Amino acid sequence: MDAKAAVQTVKGIGSSVAVLAVFVHEAAGAVAGSVSVTGSGGLTVADPLRDEADAWLDVLAGTARLEARVAALKVQAAAGFAAAAAALAAPDASVSERDALEMSVTAEVACALTVSEGAAARFLEESARLSTDLPLTLAALGAGTLSWQHGRIMCDETEGLSPEAAAAFEAHFLDPDAPNPARGCAAGELTPARFRAKARYWRERHHPVSIEKRHHKCVTDRRLEYAPDRDGMAWLSAYLPADQAAGIWDRTTAAARTLQGPAETRTLPQLRADVAAAWLLGPGQRLHRMPAGSAPAGSVPPGKVPSPRAQVLVTVPVFSLLGLTEEPATLDGYGPIPPSMARRLVADGAASFLRVLTDPRDGAPLEIGRTSYRLTKPMRQWLRLRDARCTFPGCNNHSLDNDADHILAWADGGTTGVTNLGQPCPKHHRLKHATAWRPVGVTRESPPGWISPTGRSYPAEQQDWEPPTWPEPPPGQEWQGLPDWFDQDPEPPESPDDLDGVGSQIAFDGVEPPLPVDPWPYWSSSTAA
Template sequence: MESRAVVETMEAVEASVSALSGLVRHAVGSMGTASADPLRDQADACLDGLAELARTEARMAALKVHFAAGYARAAMASAAPARSPQEHTAQDMALTAEVACVLTVSERTAGALLAEAQALSTTLPLTLSALQAGNISWQHARIMVDETDNLDTAGAAGLEAHFLDPDAPSAARGCPAGDLVPARFRAKARTWRERHHPVSIEKRHNRSAAERRVEYTPDRDGMAWLSAYLPASQAAGAWDRITTAARSLQGADEARTLTQLRADVAATWLLTSGRETAGNATAGDVPSPAAQVLITVPALSLLGLSEEPAMLDGYGPIPPSMGRALVADGASSFLRVLTDPCDGAPLEVGRTSYRISTALRQWLRLRDGKCPFPGCNNQSLDNDADHLLAWADGGSTGISNLGQPCRKHHRLKHTSGWKPAGASPTEPPGWTSPAGRHYASEQPDWEPPVLPVEILAMTTSRDPGEPDPGTLEPGLLGSGMPDYLDEPPPEFDLTDHPLAEDPFKDWELFLAYDSYAAA
């Protein structure tokens, strides 16, 4: 055990306890003061107390890590060398049983704690430091252990730095990792891991696809679970198709919830092919709409020149071959969108009318990825497009004045003091509570495109003093874009060679060449 680290963590815990004591006294005594608003003072003190208590719990978890890892090292060092694999296993079992009994938990839980303590104390220093400082919770630390599993040392360090080192070259955008609810942090960490895993996502997907299956698990009260392990594109398409059909059945005369309707629709399609009754509605009334899966494929990946993952709305990175297949099959919601060629961020599409067009709604889905309320997981297809500043109050219908809250948080905006604000072309709006506290919204982690070696080789023959394309600053066109991009394109006589009709009517939203020329 590193005694210095333990002492520093203990001092941080003591400081938290002292701060909590002061907050408790303030919360209890504020009602007897001559303050102009004692109730608000008490409410603020309670919220501050909850925040400090969360930091204290994180620091206590860091102490548990230090003690668990320290006991494991001491016990193994004092034990006689194992003479066989069986003896080594017996020593591990004895060690785990000791910790389980001390903590009054199962041996499985104790074993997980020892494994997590080992990883945090040896290979994840930034995570353990953030836990000791109270900047992340124990749940965040466990997720970091899970998502760095099977990564090499460099990969684990890169994932840590991306989320926990604000000075890292490719630090995560938006609110800090500790400000994300654990489920959202896991989604972002998994996305980064998929993009940067040393083994190609194609190889990992092919290996996992061979394990696809449907499972049946009996449950209580005459119920059971039926689950399917499928390629992400199939699962996302099936989920959207079921949801769309279930929503079409909702109405004043329909008593079933959306969740119940999803279950009834799925059972109807699986058991009857839509020819018999299901619940209190006939299967013939259940429409069978085409799936609408938003798939964003990098241009070079679409052309087969790179192996960058595509992004599936509501899921995350998928193999580029799956993205190309969805595009080739004519996925109806595939959106060709103008993106910044240096940092991968989409660009704003301006609008002047009140009506929010389909293209702008799709753009909102790309910018936000989900309902922007902190911690909400509701995906884009179920959300509302909403003016942050009402049109009647002078708000424009531009991307910087739009959000896509889910129904629940849309109602929250109009029926309480919660208000969204601070949207930009690349950032979803954060939310300010009735207590005056602002909570940042999660942001998608865009990354610069990975250029294939053939294209990189074309940049090697440049004039002396011309900036290296690999050092371009992020942002549209960057500050060191080569001079040839500022020159007008050459003129060609197309009189006798007319171009074929463009199959993509919105192609200008996909390529940034006009922006280059204008710049």
């Protein structure tokens, strides 16, 4: 885009803003002169007022798209200014002269945007990357389908990737015709936090350096930090391997949940803090010293910390579990982890971690590790695997805190099967029953999306199952196919006598087919060796 086109774009955006401003003024006058009758869902009962509420949402959505278009224009303006200023430098300019010019450009942009020079330098760097290396992201910004926060995440998560990998990253999330596009709602429909989590998952699988090597380097930096704060308070934070941190968080949350009740006045965050303080300050198990010379200098592994006793899902590609590849596994509530960590979890923490194997053919989950043959417990565990968190748009509440809930109520003819179950968090569970928000579109493999009281549809976020990387065959040989483990019929579950269902009534006829068979039922003995 040249300068003249940029000026025309600014005029077009200005006209759009003016139209929105006129609409807001007229809508405000209409609302001021009307009488509203509020219904149980929080929206007005009268149709004209309902239309007003819907129109205000249109203004909000339109403003967000304009903000994205303005961000794209700022990116192009910053990149254009930097390129024009660099072209003014003499061809034989020295390194110090070019450094001085770069400092001048940064200072000029900082003054124009009234930001610090550090922020201006980062913005110039991001603008250069978006303009040259991430064309799909810049186009999505210009179209208003991706926010500036999403654009910055694209810059962050493609840093260090090769140009080919960065292009594949963009195509995965922004090109619906890509070989393996992202599943579920579009990238711009995810909150920035949820988009970063999905982007990080893709990056870990395609990073040029394996997660095993990067984790081995970073684990030496583990530490506990203390920072005094105001009003007699302080912060205590720990930098730990992901499995330990996730286990501590889930176990603390579970303990805090057991303390909740009608007479308990503390909030869940307060209970978590009190439980953690009680555990840390109470009598505990002594950790043994590691003798000198037991590990190479600079590579001391984590000490003999007990395996967390919390129910945490660990999704492991079958070849990683067998040690044939270095594909990352996935820890529920965190994301990708090194395969060695996953193998240790399923071997040492078998009673605490629910192991999920993924199919070598397409990366889809095969079956959750069997700790019970009861029908309803595997269903609950499957819901945790399918949904991972509360499915309400933008909610990041993980599955440990959530409730199993019938999409279509039992009283209305709904059955207790995974195609009629969701697991909203307590807050959005109440929202579903108290307002007109409705979960819809649930399947065995896909969590439900939601429809708002105004009729807007919000598709579900879905996990991106990718085909695993196959190990190299022995020299001179080729893989001929998969063992027939994957094609055998699963054994029927025992007739449940210890019901762990969603309600007091469970439907056993008309239930979906059993979950896929586990081809490695004796995984614990093989991985512990």
